[in-house]
Amino acid sequence: MALMRVSSPHAHGSYSTGMVMRQVLLATVPGVFVLTLFFGFGTLINVLWACLVGLACESIALLLRGRSLAFYLKDCSALVTCVLLGIALPPYAPWWLIAVGVAASILMAKQLYGGLGYNPFNPAMVGYVVLLISFPVQMTAWAPPRGLGDVPGLWEALQACFLPARYDAVTMATPLDVLRQNQGLLLEDLWAQTPQFGRWAGIGWEWVNLAFLAGGLWLLYRRIFTWHAPVAMLASLALMATLFYDGGSSSSGGSPLFHLLSGATMFGAFFIITDPVSSAVSVRGRLVFGALIGVLVYLIRVWGNYPDAVAFAVLIANFAAPFIDHYTQPRVYGHGKSGGAG
Amino acid sequence: MRRVYGFHGGIHPAENKHQSLGSRIRGAGIPQQLILPLSQHIGAPARPIVAVDDRVLKGQMIAEPGGHVSVPLHAPTSGHISAIEERPIPHPSGFPAPCIVIDCDGEDEWAPLEGVANYRDCEATELLELIRNAGIAGMGGAGFPTAVKLAGKPGQSVKTLIINGTECEPYITADDILMRERADDIVAGIAILQHILQPQEILLGLEDNKPEAIAALQAAAAGSAIEVVTFPTKYPSGGEKQLIEILTGQQVPSGGLPGDLGIVCQNVGTAVAVRDAICDGRPLISRITTVTGNAVDSPQNFEVLLGTPMQYLLDLAGLHPERCERLVMGGPMMGFTVTTPQAPVVKTTNCILAPTAEELPPPPPAQPCIRCGLCAEACPASLLPQQLFWFAQGKEFEKLEQHNLFDCIECGACSWVCPSHIPLVQYYRASKADILQQRREHAKSEQARLRFEARQARLAQEEEEREAKRAARKAAAEKRAALAEQGGEEDPIQAAIERAKAKKAAQQAGDATAATPAKASPEAALRQKLAKSEQRLAQSITAGEDAKIVSALEATVQRLKDKLAEAEAAATETGTD
Numbered sequence: 008m009a010l011m012r013v014s015s016p017h018a019h020g021s022y023s024t025g026m027v028m029r030q031v032l033l034a035t036v037p038g039v040f041v042l043t044l045f046f047g048f049g050t051l052i053n054v055l056w057a058c059l060v061g062l063a064c065e066s067i068a069l070l071l072r073g074r075s076l077a078f079y080l081k082d083c084s085a086l087v088t089c090v091l092l093g094i095a096l097p098p099y100a101p102w103w104l105i106a107v108g109v110a111a112s113i114l115m116a117k118q119l120y121g122g123l124g125y126n127p128f129n130p131a132m133v134g135y136v137v138l139l140i141s142f143p144v145q146m147t148a149w150a151p152p153r154g155l156g157d158v159p160g161l162w163e164a165l166q167a168c169f170l171p172a173r174y175d176a177v178t179m180a181t182p183l184d185v186l187r188q189n190q191g192l193l194l195e196d197l198w199a200q201t202p203q204f205g206r207w208a209g210i211g212w213e214w215v216n217l218a219f220l221a222g223g224l225w226l227l228y229r230r231i232f233t234w235h236a237p238v239a240m241l242a243s244l245a246l247m248a249t250l251f252y253d254g255g256s257s258s259s260g261g262s263p264l265f266h267l268l269s270g271a272t273m274f275g276a277f278f279i280i281t282d283p284v285s286s287a288v289s290v291r292g293r294l295v296f297g298a299l300i301g302v303l304v305y306l307i308r309v310w311g312n313y314p315d316a317v318a319f320a321v322l323i324a325n326f327a328a329p330f331i332d333h334y335t336q337p338r339v340y341g342h343g344k345s346g347g348a349g
Numbered sequence: 350m351r352r353v354y355g356f357h358g359g360i361h362p363a364e365n366k367h368q369s370l371g372s373r374i375r376g377a378g379i380p381q382q383l384i385l386p387l388s389q390h391i392g393a394p395a396r397p398i399v400a401v402d403d404r405v406l407k408g409q410m411i412a413e414p415g416g417h418v419s420v421p422l423h424a425p426t427s428g429h430i431s432a433i434e435e436r437p438i439p440h441p442s443g444f445p446a447p448c449i450v451i452d453c454d455g456e457d458e459w460a461p462l463e464g465v466a467n468y469r470d471c472e473a474t475e476l477l478e479l480i481r482n483a484g485i486a487g488m489g490g491a492g493f494p495t496a497v498k499l500a501g502k503p504g505q506s507v508k509t510l511i512i513n514g515t516e517c518e519p520y521i522t523a524d525d526i527l528m529r530e531r532a533d534d535i536v537a538g539i540a541i542l543q544h545i546l547q548p549q550e551i552l553l554g555l556e557d558n559k560p561e562a563i564a565a566l567q568a569a570a571a572g573s574a575i576e577v578v579t580f581p582t583k584y585p586s587g588g589e590k591q592l593i594e595i596l597t598g599q600q601v602p603s604g605g606l607p608g609d610l611g612i613v614c615q616n617v618g619t620a621v622a623v624r625d626a627i628c629d630g631r632p633l634i635s636r637i638t639t640v641t642g643n644a645v646d647s648p649q650n651f652e653v654l655l656g657t658p659m660q661y662l663l664d665l666a667g668l669h670p671e672r673c674e675r676l677v678m679g680g681p682m683m684g685f686t687v688t689t690p691q692a693p694v695v696k697t698t699n700c701i702l703a704p705t706a707e708e709l710p711p712p713p714p715a716q717p718c719i720r721c722g723l724c725a726e727a728c729p730a731s732l733l734p735q736q737l738f739w740f741a742q743g744k745e746f747e748k749l750e751q752h753n754l755f756d757c758i759e760c761g762a763c764s765w766v767c768p769s770h771i772p773l774v775q776y777y778r779a780s781k782a783d784i785l786q787q788r789r790e791h792a793k794s795e796q797a798r799l800r801f802e803a804r805q806a807r808l809a810q811e812e813e814e815r816e817a818k819r820a821a822r823k824a825a826a827e828k829r830a831a832l833a834e835q836g837g838e839e840d841p842i843q844a845a846i847e848r849a850k851a852k853k854a855a856q857q858a859g860d861a862t863a864a865t866p867a868k869a870s871p872e873a874a875l876r877q878k879l880a881k882s883e884q885r886l887a888q889s890i891t892a893g894e895d896a897k898i899v900s901a902l903e904a905t906v907q908r909l910k911d912k913l914a915e916a917e918a919a920a921t922e923t924g925t926d
Contacts, residue, residue: 009674010673010674010675010676010686010687010688010689010690011674011675011686011711012443012675012686012688013675013686013711013712014441014685014686014772014774014775014778015677015679015681015682015683015684015685015759015761015774016681016682016683016761016764016765016774017675017677017681017682017684017686017702017704017709018362018363018519018681018682018709018765019710019712019764019765019767019770020360020362020765020766020767022723022766022767022768023768023769023770024716024719024768024769026768027719027721027768078714078716082716084719122717123716123717123719124717124718124719124720124769125717232721232722233722233726283719283720283721283722284719284720286720288720288722288725288733288735288736289725289733290725293722332736336733336752337725337731337732337733338731339603339730339731339732339753339756340356340357340590340594340600340603340729340730340731340756341590341600341601341602341603341604341605341730341756342602342603342753342756
């Protein structure tokens with residue numbers, strides 16, 4: 008009987024990193040579905056192409072670093088990054104744009120820092136921001152949602168991606184753009200005069216956000232992450248929107264509901280800022296982290312130069328995470344107010 | 350119903366307790382040989398008071414306490430001491446340690462026992478002495494000498510006596526079955542502890558996953574001061590600090606002891622051992638041990654003599670060695686692997702776990718930490734295990750202490766939940782050991798520094814004293830010179846010359862008188878010289894002078910001896926001529 012010498016604990020729970028990542032992937036399905044429903048196959052092609060390029064980049068980096076391919080690819084973290092970036096990019100983006108973004112995410116933001124677990128910044132958002140700064144035209148060209156224009160079919164979508172020269176893109180300002188460029192119209196009038204607005208926010212966008220919310224709630228239910236960061240972000244965003252709602256005047260920043268259901272709000276709240284690697288660690292830290300992002304999103308959306316702000320807000324908060332960690336260490340058992348009830 | 354409190358974190362691992370609860374406690378019988386480590390408790394090892402080949406009786410003391418924090422050891426059955434030597438013992442280090450080995454004679458002959466007729470007539474100190482002499486150390490797993498724990502710090506009064514029947518570790522049922530079958534003994538033991546400590550309240554805490562034990566205890570405790578408190582099952586509620594928080598809502602201050610809050614915790618098994626020691630005079634020579642895991646056919650609880658080789662127990666339970674990949678003493682969360690089944694059952698062996706590889710698979714290779722925070726959610730001490738891991742990897746000891754590494758109770762909840770399968774607890778243990786080592790070295794170098802400084806100060810003082818003497822001499826000389834100058838205009842150089850002349854004249858006169866005998870006999874002069882040299886040599890040896898000087902003097906003496914011999918030979922030659 009050859010007996011092993013291992014240190015305790017000998018029992019383990021059933022969680023694994025790969026499992027966590029796969030559940031995150033699964034939770035994006037409703038959002039991707041609704042995006043496809045309203046904007047056509049663009050997002051789906053983005054996601055698939057990004058995954059392909061992403062796996063290639065990850066494999067090359069792992070080979071160069073002399074790591075085991077099978078072991079590290081198994082954790083699915085590269086796939087998660089690529090899917091999230093694919094969702095964030097405008098549908099019908101050209102193939103090279105996606106490839107550059109993915110390379111920036113996987114090679115620069117992730118592997119150069121040491122791979123999974125060592126990246127101080129959210130890789131998907133780094134890729135997004137690199138593209139947004141380098142190729143602003145392509146990055147701000149969003150297709151009109153179904154009902155406001157023709158939605159390209161599968162063939163056209165493939166052409167848009169892989170033969171961009173032969174494709175005439177139809178684009179339309181997003182509701183966030185419309186609101187930011189509003190000059191002099193009361194919100195009510197703007198709503199009436201602009202076709203992009205739907206019931207609470209933009210047509211299509213409100214449903215996209217609700218679908219990501221549903222996916223996020225499922226992840227919460229599965230205890231993949233805690234509620235602290237997303238709730239703090241949504242609450243602070245809603246609070247900012249309420250403070251500056253201004254009764255719907257011409258200088259209003261938009262209603263809280265509009266902000267909650269526009270752009271990348273829900274996607275960001277449940278899929279981006281919940282990336283544990285680059286966020287704050289403690290419960291209080293995550294509350295601060297989320298709240299900071301909510302405020303930054305509002306500031307950049309309403310007074311900044313970019314139509315949506317989640318990517319910048321997340322990267323800025325990533326910078327702040329170690330600082331937040333330093334000041335939000337939890338009170339350890341037996342320290343501080345002794346005798347306090349647990 | 351008493352209010353119970355929660356504590357931060359905790360996990361719900363599969364309990365796996367039912368396997369070993371199918372039958373009653375079974376006596377394990379007497380093996381051929383018992384191996385009794387001298388250190389089965391926290392503190393100084395016991396000192397043997399028997400010799401090889403001695404016959405010992407059951408219950409006879411065979412080793413005495415090795416210090417204040419220590420307990421004695423007793424023979425669990427009658428037999429002969431066959432060896433006192435190093436044997437493999439159950440210890441995380443895997444190192445062998447000194448043991449007393451008894452070859453059992455199978456007669457199980459008791460030494461005379463003397464119980465206390467009525468412990469209520471005894472002073473607390475008397476009872477504590479009896480408990481100490483019975484060799485009782487905490488039976489819950491830590492093995493701290495019970496009498497020392499009960500005595501507490503001087504001047505501290507006990508408000509709450511907590512009896513721990515939680516047994517939150519999966520698989521282990523030793524306390525559960527004890528509470529089911531010997532609730533009366535537990536209550537009797539608690540009554541003795543009550544008499545010793547005089548607490549205001551007595552709480553017997555256990556998890557709600559033990560309904561039979563709860564019923565038995567409630568029946569036994571009816572009419573006594575004991576309050577049976579149950580609370581929801583969660584690992585690690587049985588940790589002393591966690592149990593205190595659950596039952597009182599208070600937290601033991603970091604680095605402090607429960608006594609600081611007026612609380613004493615004792616395990617149910619310890620209570621029974623105390624009863625046996627006081628009422629029957631029976632020392633601690635056996636305990637209840639769970640033998641379980643899928644590698645044994647019939648998992649169950651044994652009443653087993655201390656020192657029984659684990660192999661013997663495992664065979665009784667029907668072990669399949671080919672299925673067993675690791676052998677754990679204790680539970681799957683905090684137990685440690687035993688490297689040989691020849692290791693004996695000791696006072697702290699509450700469980701021997703023989704799992705199959707499917708049951709507790711070997712740990713998969715660790716993946717990078719993704720800081721998911723599940724560990725921080727699970728940590729009962731509210732630590733940030735992911736940060737500690739980060740600092741432990743970088744050996745950032747200062748940061749580790751800042752993040753309160755030493756408040757970690759090593760319960761393993763963080764490792765259990767970790768999706769990346771990182772052996773977190775192992776990192777913390779290693780870091781703690783490194784830091785303690787560093788502290789020891791620090792203390793050592795600090796001491797060396799103090800010594801060095803003391804030496805420097807002493808040398809400086811000596812130098813100062815010498816300097817002072819020198820200065821005094823110089824001053825005296827100057828004074829003398831000044832006086833001489835004042836006394837007469839005598840030139841010191843002239844005076845010296847005069848002195849030298851006078852000396853020379855005296856010498857010449859002396860030579861003239863001494864010349865004749867010296868010329869008459871050169872041997873005599875040599876002899877004189879030799880005697881002088883020898884005297885000088887002896888002086889230098891007794892004074893401990895430099896080795897060079899001594900050897901030079903020796904050489905001189907030898908040379909003079911040779912010369913003398915030559916001269917004598919010459920003298921006899923001339924004489925005979």
